[in-house]
Structures are given as structure tokens and as C-alpha cells.
Amino acid sequence: MQQPVLTPFDLGTGELRPDPFIMETGKVDLGVYYKQERFEAEKEIFGRVWLNVAETAELVNPGDWIVREVKVRSVSVIIVRGKDGEIRAFHNICSHRGMKLVWDEKGRGGKFSCPYHAWMFDWAGDLINIPDEACFSYVDKKESGLTPIRCETWEGLIFINLDLEGTQSLADYLGPLTERLKNVPFASYPYTARVGSMIDANWKLAIEAQCEAYHVRALHARTVSKMLSSTDNPFVHPLHVEYLGAHRMNSVPRNPDFELSPAKLVQAFSFMNAQQMVIADTGAQDKPEETFAGHEDINPTRSNFWGNDQFVLYPHFIFHLSLGGWWLHRFWPIAANKCYWEAVYHFERPQSLRNQFAVQYSLALNRDTLMEDNLALVQQQMVMESGAKKIVQFGEQEGLCKHLAAVSEAAANDIAAARIAAE
Ligand code: FES
Ligand SMILES: [Fe+2]
Structure with missing residues (x-):
């Protein structure tokens, strides 16, 4: 298997390189999945790197806002589109006595009234009203706005x-990806569905399960195995792999010989009506330039057996681009052996009841597949903590997992070195 080019990366603390031993051997210390010391380093990483939290499509109008949580940092975030059209983020904590300011998940109007004593803030984070203000002669309203987040x-x-002192821009953090995916038509797929679940497993294990298709034949034998695994490519080797600084991508193939089973009538009906995420529907697009397939950097090998391109951003964000739409995963560490997983699926807006049915079928199929992953992860975490094995072993077809582990290792070592230097 041809090895992709390895490049250095920068998480805002200077140039780092993916751990060479992990890249060479695929061997990773198993303790990284449960040891508290490693988890503490990862907590710090989540406090200083760029984290994907939402999409601009969730904030269409001035005044629209959403709340997202970064629990591993005890942070709740208000993200709001201002009256000036700009999107800003603030810590969701009141300047009076530290109450969580907004308890709902989303809303409109761009004003936030604290549930405790009703101090009021606006979309710019300014404190605009203090009830019984005469009793707060030491409060300077101009100095008492919400705490901003980059x-x-x-x-x-x-x-x-979350690092207000940090100076690295998002473009620099994304590195080669910034240009690599310029003008990708995410917006062509505006119909969304959101799912999420708490998983009793380390967040990196959960990411790994979405980063390789080696497990498809075994773990997903009852769901999507036949759609991906083919006679020519039984273990679903990626069509293409790229290491992009701290991030990475691969092209996932589909089974060109997949045949609908006469026994699975619902599946057959659904697939006839397109909008599939797992299997490509090559005839469905009227305007290819507005689809992912029309973008020159997607499906880089121009394979007829292309299923989707998968981008895995450090530390916790994955998105897959396919003909029928795109979907994303965010993995939020909670504890060394617990994480929260959320996924958002994006389809073209269904034009008919048939389309709608196909979308629902696709969602159900994806849900079932992901449940197979998530249930397995809990079993994996439980026995990993026994200490019976010292390493995990990645193979060549698990290159994305290996690269992620090598970047994580370098980032954790960087934190450890900074701690020692500060002592
Ligand atoms: S804590 Fe928010 S108004 Fe008192
Ligand atoms: Fe899976």
C-alpha cells in the first residue's frame, strides 16, 4: 500500500511531527485510552486548539443563537449571529454571580436575560440592564459584559x-485543509437530522471506529458490509489517503457489485429513490458542479467505485462527503472512559414523499450501523482497562487511526514538555 506523505503540524505552540515510532510500527501504548495522566493532557489540548462546534446554517438570521458545551473544560458557549451579521462566541456565564446565563439550546432575538436576577446581555456581549442598578455602584457596565471566546x-x-491568549488563526490551524477544500458545496445539502449519545468509552476509540473500514466486514456484517466490501476489495482498503498536517483524509470505496436483495423490499424501494449516504447514486444529480462530485479535490482518484471522502480533523471532528449528502461527527471527551458522540446528517431537501422515505431509511440504516460501533466500543473499553494488553496494533489499512494516534502522542508529549519546562 502506498504511504502518504507525512508533514509537520502546528497546534499553536510551534512545529510538531507525528510520533515516528507509531507511524513506523502502528503500535500504540494502550494506556492512552484510560490513564488519567494522558486524559489530563488531552483536557489541556481541548483548551487550546480549534474545535468545531456548529454550522453557520444554524444561525441564519441576526439575533439567532445556539448553546454548545465543552464539558471536559466545564465550558458552556453561547454562539450568536449579531445584528451586524458577524458570528461571535461567549462564555455562557453571568457577570453578576456566575450563574449559567442561558439554559435553552437555541433561540432568537440576540438578548440574554439571566434566570437568577435578570441581568441582561446582548448579541455583542454587552451588559445592557441591571435590575435595581442603584445597588451596584461598584459595577462598571462597560467592563461587565460576557467573556468572549475566539x-x-x-x-x-x-x-x-478556548485559549483567549492564543494567536494561531483557524486558517493556520487547518493548514493544508484550508485550501484543499475551498468552496466545497456544503450548503447544497440543507436538510438535516441530528443524533447523539453518551458512550462509555474513550473518545479516541470512538473516533477510530469511524476512521477505518477494516472492521466493516466483521462488525457490520448485518448492516452495511455488502455495500462496501467487494470481491476485488474485500477489506475495503481506502482508494486514497492523505496526511494533512494535524489532520487527515481518505477516500472510502463502495462495492460496485452490490445488488439489492429481493428479500429486502424496503431497502430496494428506498434505494430506488436516491438520497443514499452509504451507496452512491450516480444518476441523481442535475447540476454536478453544485455537488461534492463536481468539486475537483473530492474523489481525488476519480474512481467509479467511490463511496465518500472522509476528513478527520484533530482533535475531534470528522466529516464525510458523498454523492447523496454529507455527515459529520463530533466526539466530546467527558472522562478518560466516557465521551459524548454527536452526528449531523445533511441531505438535499426531499422533493417528494418517496425522497423523504429514502432519507428516513438512510438515517435508520446509519443509526443501526453506528449503534453496532458504539456497542462494540463499550466492550473494548471495559477489557482494555484490565491491563492485560500493553499495546494496540494498527495495520496499514488503518492509516488514519495510526496518524491520529501519532499526532495525539506528539501533542500530549508537547504538553508534558511544557509542564516540565515550567517547573
Ligand atoms: S447571577 Fe445572573 S443575574 Fe444574578
Ligand atoms: Fe463502524
Whole structure:
């Protein structure tokens, strides 16, 4: 298998290189999935790198806002589109006595009234009203606004960085990806469905399960195996792999010989009506330039057996681009052995009940497949903590997992070195 080119990366602390031993051997210390010391380093990483939290499409009108949580940092974030059209982020904590300011998940109007004593803030984070203000002679309203969080967007995706002192821009953090996916038509797929679940497993295990298709034949034998695994490519080797600084991508093939089973009537009906995420529907697009397939950097090998391109951004964000739409995953560490997983699926807007049915079928199929992953992860985490094995072993077809582990290792070592230097 041809090895992709390895490049250095920068998480805002200077140039780092993916751990060479992991890249060479695919061997990773198993303790990284449960040891508290490693988890503490990762907590710090989540406090200083760019994190994807939302999409600009969630904030269509001035005054629209959403709340997202970065629990591993005890942070709740208000993300709001201002009356000036700009998207800003603030810590969701009141300047009076530290109450969580907004308890709902989303809303409109761009004003935030604290549930405790009703101090009021606006979309710019300014404190605009204090009830019984005469009793607060030591409060300077201009100095008592919401605490800002760095917030930038890229191709309709909203990222935050919790390190207010940090100077690295989102474009620099994304590195080669910034140009690699310029003008990708995310917006052509505006119909969304969101799912999420708490998983009793380390967040990196959950990411790995979405980063390789080696497990498809075994773990997904009852769901999507036949759609991906083919006679020529039984273990679903990627068509193409790229290491992009701290990030990475591969092209996932589909099974060109997949045949609908006469026994699976619902599946057959659904697939006839397009909008599939797993299997490409090559005849469905009237305007290829507005689809992912029309973008010159997607499906880079121009394979007829292309299923989707998958981008895995450090530390916790994955998105897949396919003919029928795109979907994303965010993995949020909670504890060393617990994470929260969320996924958002994006389709073209269904034009008919048939389309609608196909979308629902696709969602159900994806849900079932992901449940197979998530249930397996819990079993994996449980026995990993026994200490019976010291390493995990990645193979060549698990290159994305290996690269992620090598970047994670370098980032954690960087934190450890900084700690020692500070002592
Ligand atoms: S804590 Fe918010 S108004 Fe009192
Ligand atoms: Fe899976």
C-alpha cells in the first residue's frame, strides 16, 4: 500500500511531527485510552486548539443563537449571529454571580436575560440592564459584559478556541485543509437530522471506529458490509489517503457489485429513490458542479467505485462527503472512559414523499450501523482497562487511526514538555 506523505503540524505552540515510532510500527501504548495522566493532557489540548462546534446554517438570521458545551473544560458557549451579521462566541456565564446565563439550546432575538436576577446581555456581549442598578455602584457596565471566546468560520463550519491568549488563526490551524477544500458545496445539502449519545468509552476509540473500514466486514456484517466490501476489495482498503498536517483524509470505496436483495423490499424501494449516504447514486444529480462530485479535490482518484471522502480533523471532528449528502461527527471527551458522540446528517431537501422515505431509511440504516460501533466500543473499553494488553496494533489499512494516534502522542508529549519546562 502506498504511504502518504507525512508533514509537520502546528497546534499553536510551534512545529510538531507525528510520533515516528507509531507511524513506523502502528503500535500504540494502550494506556492512552484510560490513564488519567494522558486524559489530563488531552483536557489541556481541548483548551487550546480549534474545535468545531456548529454550522453557520444554524444561525441564519441576526439575533439567532445556539448553546454548545465543552464539558471536559466545564465550558458552556453561547454562539450568536449579531445584528451586524458577524458570528461571535461567549462564555455562557453571568457577570453578576456566575450563574449559567442561558439554559435553552437555541433561540432568537440576540438578548440574554439571566434566570437568577435578570441581568441582561446582548448579541455583542454587552451588559445592557441591571435590575435595581442603584445597588451596584461598584459595577462598571462597560467592563461587565460576557467573556468572549475566539470564534472563526471556514466553509460554513463554526470553530471556537478556548485559549483567549492564543494567536494561531483557524486558517493556520487547518493548514493544508484550508485550501484543499475551498468552496466545497456544503450548503447544497440543507436538510438535516441530528443524533447523539453518551458512550462509555474513550473518545479516541470512538473516533477510530469511524476512521477505518477494516472492521466493516466483521462488525457490520448485518448492516452495511455488502455495500462496501467487494470481491476485488474485500477489506475495503481506502482508494486514497492523505496526511494533512494535524489532520487527515481518505477516500472510502463502495462495492460496485452490490445488488439489492429481493428479500429486502424496503431497502430496494428506498434505494430506488436516491438520497443514499452509504451507496452512491450516480444518476441523481442535475447540476454536478453544485455537488461534492463536481468539486475537483473530492474523489481525488476519480474512481467509479467511490463511496465518500472522509476528513478527520484533530482533535475531534470528522466529516464525510458523498454523492447523496454529507455527515459529520463530533466526539466530546467527558472522562478518560466516557465521551459524548454527536452526528449531523445533511441531505438535499426531499422533493417528494418517496425522497423523504429514502432519507428516513438512510438515517435508520446509519443509526443501526453506528449503534453496532458504539456497542462494540463499550466492550473494548471495559477489557482494555484490565491491563492485560500493553499495546494496540494498527495495520496499514488503518492509516488514519495510526496518524491520529501519532499526532495525539506528539501533542500530549508537547504538553508534558511544557509542564516540565515550567517547573
Ligand atoms: S447571577 Fe445572573 S443575574 Fe444574578
Ligand atoms: Fe463502524
